Amino acid sequence: MKRLLMMMAFVLMGMSAMAQDVIPLPTPDKNVEMSLFTALQRRRSVREYASRPIDLPTLSRVLWAACGISQPESGKITAASAMNRQDIQVYVCGEKGAYLFHPATNELTKVCGKDLRASLAGSQKGVATAPCFLLLVSDQAKFGGRGQGETFGAMDAGYVSQNIYLACTSLGLGTVARYGMDRDTLKRELGLADTQVMELNHPVGWTK
Numbered sequence: 001m002k003r004l005l006m007m008m009a010f011v012l013m014g015m016s017a018m019a020q021d022v023i024p025l026p027t028p029d030k031n032v033e034m035s036l037f038t039a040l041q042r043r044r045s046v047r048e049y050a051s052r053p054i055d056l057p058t059l060s061r062v063l064w065a066a067c068g069i070s071q072p073e074s075g076k077i078t079a080a081s082a083m084n085r086q087d088i089q090v091y092v093c094g095e096k097g098a099y100l101f102h103p104a105t106n107e108l109t110k111v112c113g114k115d116l117r118a119s120l121a122g123s124q125k126g127v128a129t130a131p132c133f134l135l136l137v138s139d140q141a142k143f144g145g146r147g148q149g150e151t152f153g154a155m156d157a158g159y160v161s162q163n164i165y166l167a168c169t170s171l172g173l174g175t176v177a178r179y180g181m182d183r184d185t186l187k188r189e190l191g192l193a194d195t196q197v198m199e200l201n202h203p204v205g206w207t208k
């Protein structure tokens with residue numbers, strides 16, 4: 001009963017927090033029971049999700065695994081990154097709006113008040129009901145106009161994507177890496193610069 005009440009409190013916190021402009025994320029709990037090899041064995045693309053919202057502590061764990069700071073002394077992150085440019089930015093998009101994840105401060109800042117999930121799902125309408133989407137954007141400005149920036153951005157997104165897959169698997173969440181999305185609408189609504197390339201998105205939800 002106590003556990004149930006605590007879980008409800010987290011969910012309510014998560015829902016009301018998602019209306020704020022700056023959301024401090026709880027320190028991610030890095031203790032996970034599932035071993036890395038079990039997560040690798042079980043990882044699958046999941047395209048159907050329960051409607052239950054994702055609480056902030058769980059979201060914080062997934063975001064840390066995606067590209068959070070793993071070594072504060074050097075500022076390095078959980079994902080390998082070409083020339084350590086750390087170009088991948090993660091936008092968290094849900095019913096209450098879209099937020100940018102800041103690994104250094106472990107917080108979300110609001111960039112749009114609209115529900116962009118249908119635009120993220122694009123023609124694959126079945127995934128639009130996921131409680132949240134993580135959009136991986138490569139900030140090409142980090143490569144200073146180098147010719148390989150485009151390739152590095154796509155590769156760097158792949159590392160972050162696999163981290164998201166493995167974190168979701170180990171936490172009982174389902175996800176799928178997706179290329180398809182309505183890029184014109186998303187660019188406009190998120191106010192992305194021409195140098196910000198939308199690489200992949202991940203609908204994330206509890207497995208049914």
Ligand SMILES: Cc1cc2nc3c(=O)[nH]c(=O)nc-3n(C[C@H](O)[C@H](O)[C@H](O)COP(=O)(O)O)c2cc1C
Nearest residue numbers: 043044045046047124161176177178179180181200
């Ligand atoms: C770069 C990339 C793009 C993908 N795009 C989509 C997509 O748009 N829609 C989709 O349903 N799955 C997409 N997938 C998921 C693949 O279909 C999936 O990984 C593949 O079928 C193998 O299944 P598994 O992930 O369960 O092993 C994509 C995967 C990758 C790596």
